Amino acid sequence: MDAQREGKFQRILDAAIEAFAESGFHHCQVNKIARLAGVADGTIYLYFKSKEDVLIRVFQERMGDFIAAVSRELSQCKTTEARLRTIVKTHFTYMEQNRSVAIVTQLELRQSDPRVRLPINSTVSDYFNLIEGVIQQGIQSGEVPKIDTRVARQMIFGSLDEATTDWVMARSPRTLTSGIEPMLALFEGALQVRKSEIK
Numbered sequence: 001m002d003a004q005r006e007g008k009f010q011r012i013l014d015a016a017i018e019a020f021a022e023s024g025f026h027h028c029q030v031n032k033i034a035r036l037a038g039v040a041d042g043t044i045y046l047y048f049k050s051k052e053d054v055l056i057r058v059f060q061e062r063m064g065d066f067i068a069a070v071s072r073e074l075s076q077c078k079t080t081e082a083r084l085r086t087i088v089k090t091h092f093t094y095m096e097q098n099r100s101v102a103i104v105t106q107l108e109l110r111q112s113d114p115r116v117r118l119p120i121n122s123t124v125s126d127y128f129n130l131i132e133g134v135i136q137q138g139i140q141s142g143e144v145p146k147i148d149t150r151v152a153r154q155m156i157f158g159s160l161d162e163a164t165t166d167w168v169m170a171r172s173p174r175t176l177t178s179g180i181e182p183m184l185a186l187f188e189g190a191l192q193v194r195k196s197e198i199k
Helices: 003-023 030-037 041-047 051-074 080-097 099-108 114-141 149-169 177-191
Strands: none
Touching: 003 030, 003 041, 003 051, 003 099, 030 041, 030 051, 051 080, 051 099, 051 114, 080 099, 080 114, 080 149, 080 177, 099 149, 114 149, 149 177
8 A cells, every 4th residue: 555545544544433432333424434534435435345344444453553562562571570561551551542442442343243343353362362472471480370371361351451441431530541550460469470580
């Protein structure tokens, strides 16, 4: 994709995030996305097959970027404690700084429609694999006792996911990042993380 097409593609994705967050996926019209993106209605269909395809690509692109950022941060970490902190801090910070993305991922993407659910599974799996990798590294280093990595990943992802949904739906404004330390303490306690001498 050339630079001009890529720029328009990203502009449409940004517009779709705002439109879906504001109106909800089912109530959002494609012409609203086009208007916010500053393009003709028909232009949307030069890049996407359908409104469902726009939603899928929003998740794949934005969450793909997020997962890549987490992966880069994790590569700099030396201990299980640091890796867990990176996951919690990056997750909460990203969602707090991108509230519209959080609304779309936490509320609008919870679709029973397999046309939406199935194409996003590989992106979700990438995140699961990152989390499981952190647990496996902890076991290998002796910082975490031998446990079922899948169950541990379910606890970590499920807690982050629920905390983010709770924040999105909260009636009183509050920060999501205020939950970093309590969540980290919960994970370290549940995983029985042993402190490493490495800093």
